[in-house]
Amino acid sequence: MHAHGDDFVVIDMRGKIDLITSEVARRLGDRNRGIGFNQLAVILDCDDAAARLRFWNPNGSVLDTCGSATRGVADMLMREANSSTIVLRTNRGLLTCTRESEQCVSVDMGRPLLHWQDIPLTEEVDTNALSLPGSPxxxxxxxxxxxxxxxxxxxxxxxxxxxxxxxxxxxxxxxxxxxxxxxxxxxxxxxxxxxxxxxxxxxxxxxxxxxxxxxxxxxxxxxxxxxxxxxxxxxxxxxxxxxxxxxxxxxxxxxxxxx
Known part of the structure; x- marks a missing residue:
């Protein structure tokens, strides 16, 4: 699937043993020898939401959230359930997704974390103007x-x-x-x-x-x-x-x- 060109692979492992490891994610993420993606989303069983999502980068590292892939999975599962809203669990917490139109999906991404320790940064700085050239x-x-x-x-x-x-x-x-x-x-x-x-x-x-x-x-x-x-x-x-x-x-x- 993709969202404005941000492409991702979705693997449905509900009711199955999760076979996705860092090595598997790297192989699947190789655009020449695998499938290729910006992120990989694995759908897992969940007790308190429609599904739990786990995300991988193409280099085999794990990430806690992916807005595009979350919306993509929500689109799939809302069609499956014939529903206009769904709740998914990620490492970010419970995220509510809503269908806005046939191909348009909205997700509540939660509150941004703004404190230096929560980002995390390695030293206490003003997160609205970092001590780097360009003051990002x-x-x-x-x-x-x-x-x-x-x-x-x-x-x-x-x-x-x-x-x-x-x-x-x-x-x-x-x-x-x-x-x-x-x-x-x-x-x-x-x-x-x-x-x-x-x-x-x-x-x-x-x-x-x-x-x-x-x-x-x-x-x-x-x-x-x-x-x-x-x-x-x-x-x-x-x-x-x-x-x-x-x-x-x-x-x-x-x-x-x-x-």
């Missing part, structure tokens, strides 16, 4: 995010700067890196270096992290269209409560793979 913001949406605001997005060398920031000693668990050009108070352009993944066409959780940073800086209103390379999503945050991510999802193909 930082937050966590379950995964760490670092957001730079730039005048001209086209001039940013994402492939060079991104991995340097991802691996900076300030970020104990590494970080996603965003580069944002503010078009107006309700519209931004976003390019991303994804922790453990490289440059994607889009990312739901990164879109959320970028908007949170812009609202904290006073640059954005509470509802923002985020234009990624792969297309737009909408993010809403009132500055206090949950962040809501809304956008299209689409199934591309189904199949069976030997692991």
């Amino acid at each position: 913001t930082a937050c966590s949406m379950g995964n760490p995010h670092c957001t730079f605001f730039v005048e001209e997005l086209a001039s940013v060398d994402v492939a060079t700067i991104g991995p340097k920031i991802e691996n900076h000693p300030l970020f104990g668990n590494k970080t996603n890196v965003h580069f944002v050009e503010v078009v107006d108070r309700s519209h931004i352009r976003l390019r991303i270096w994804e922790r453990g993944g490289g440059i994607p066409l889009g990312s739901g959780s990164c879109s959320c992290g970028a908007v949170v940073g812009g609202i904290r800086r006073g640059l954005l209103d509470d509802t923002v269209e985020v234009q990624c390379d792969g297309g737009p999503v909408k993010v809403h945050w009132d500055g206090v409560g949950s962040v809501f991510l809304t956008g299209p999802v689409e199934a591309v193909f189904c199949g069976t793979v030997a692991v």
Whole structure:
């Protein structure tokens, strides 16, 4: 499946033994020898929600949340249950998803974590203006995010700067890196270096992290269209409560793979 070009593989392991390991995730994530994805979502049985989701990066590392894949799984399971709403459990907690239209799904991504220890950072700093060149913001949406605001997005060398920031000693668990050009108070352009993944066409959780940073800086209103390379999503945050991510999802193909 994909969401504005942010592609992910969904494996349904409900009622089965979970066979997905770091090695299996790496093999499946290889775009030349496997399937290829930005994230892998594994659907597991759950006692207090419709399903529990576990997420993997293509390098075999685990992540706690993925907004695009969560919406994709929600789309699948809502169709299965003939329902317009569903609750899924991730390491981020219980996330409520709602169908907005035939191909459009919204997810309550929970409150952003803004304290330096919760992101986590390795030292106490102002998370609204980090002590790095460019004074980026930082937050966590379950995964760490670092957001730079730039005048001209086209001039940013994402492939060079991104991995340097991802691996900076300030970020104990590494970080996603965003580069944002503010078009107006309700519209931004976003390019991303994804922790453990490289440059994607889009990312739901990164879109959320970028908007949170812009609202904290006073640059954005509470509802923002985020234009990624792969297309737009909408993010809403009132500055206090949950962040809501809304956008299209689409199934591309189904199949069976030997692991």
